[in-house]
Amino acid sequence: DQQVKQNSPSLSVQEGRISILNCDYTNSMFDYFLWYKKYPAEGPTFLISISSIKDKNEDGRFTVFLNKSAKHLSLHIVPSQPGDSAVYFCAARIQGAQKLVFGQGTRLTINP
Amino acid sequence: DTEVTQTPKHLVMGMTNKKSLKCEQHMGHRAMYWYKQKAKKPPELMFVYSYEKLSINESVPSRFSPECPNSSLLNLHLHALQPEDSALYLCASSQRTSLSTDTQYFGPGTRLTVL
Numbered sequence: 001d002q003q004v005k006q007n008s009p010s011l012s013v014q015e016g017r018i019s020i021l022n023c024d025y026t027n028s029m030f031d032y033f034l035w036y037k038k039y040p041a042e043g044p045t046f047l048i049s050i051s052s053i054k055d056k057n058e059d060g061r062f063t064v065f066l067n068k069s070a071k072h073l074s075l076h077i078v079p080s081q082p083g084d085s086a087v088y089f090c091a092a093r094i095q096g097a098q099k100l101v102f103g104q105g106t107r108l109t110i111n112p
Numbered sequence: 113d114t115e116v117t118q119t120p121k122h123l124v125m126g127m128t129n130k131k132s133l134k135c136e137q138h139m140g141h142r143a144m145y146w147y148k149q150k151a152k153k154p155p156e157l158m159f160v161y162s163y164e165k166l167s168i169n170e171s172v173p174s175r176f177s178p179e180c181p182n183s184s185l186l187n188l189h190l191h192a193l194q195p196e197d198s199a200l201y202l203c204a205s206s207q208r209t210s211l212s213t214d215t216q217y218f219g220p221g222t223r224l225t226v227l
Contacts, residue, residue, distance in 0.1 A: 044218045045218070
């Protein structure tokens with residue numbers, strides 16, 4: 001049972017445009033959501049997070065939106081840059097727990 | 113500073129070998145984690161140490177043995193591994209001060225190959 005789903009295995013965006021990565025979840029007990037970026041053969045790098053009490057969090061070019069009623073979150077990157085090409089993982093944590101549940105990842109490619 | 117370091121970067125071992133992976137953080141974090149990641153898959157949690165005590169073991173085979181000598185160090189001892197254990201092993205740490213916004217920071221990983 002996959003509690004966190006990233007339905008798009010890959011996404012291709014032109015440099016300078018907006019990249020939108022999506023994530024759906026099924027467990028209403030999740031209270032904290034994170035996005036990580038991963039280059040090949042490296043560890044995931046924390047990008048941005050959002051608590052379930054908020055619906056938006058912004059950090060520079062990165063904005064995460066949370067729609068609790070739809071159990072959906074999205075990561076917006078604007079403007080997209082070539083260095084943003086990587087695999088992006090959405091992760092969620094159940095209230096009171098330490099375990100992160102990861103989505104399958106979306107490979108983002110920024111084209112010049 | 114959100115740096116977690118891991119050594120070695122690469123490790124090749126036979127099925128009869130004993131080896132150890134090491135992880136270190138100097139951020140004052142009180143929770144440390146071991147994850148395993150296979151190609152094209154998300155990280156899978158193996159163990160969690162909280163305040164230097166093992167708090168989560170995700171039913172990992174006993175050929176993997178974690179150890180937390182102090183709050184900055186985390187080891188993963190390997191013995192009699194199988195070729196299917198070949199993967200990227202990731203260490204992470206988090207503050208553990210506020211569960212609601214506790215963020216895990218990952219190290220670069222150790223690429224393990226079992227022959």
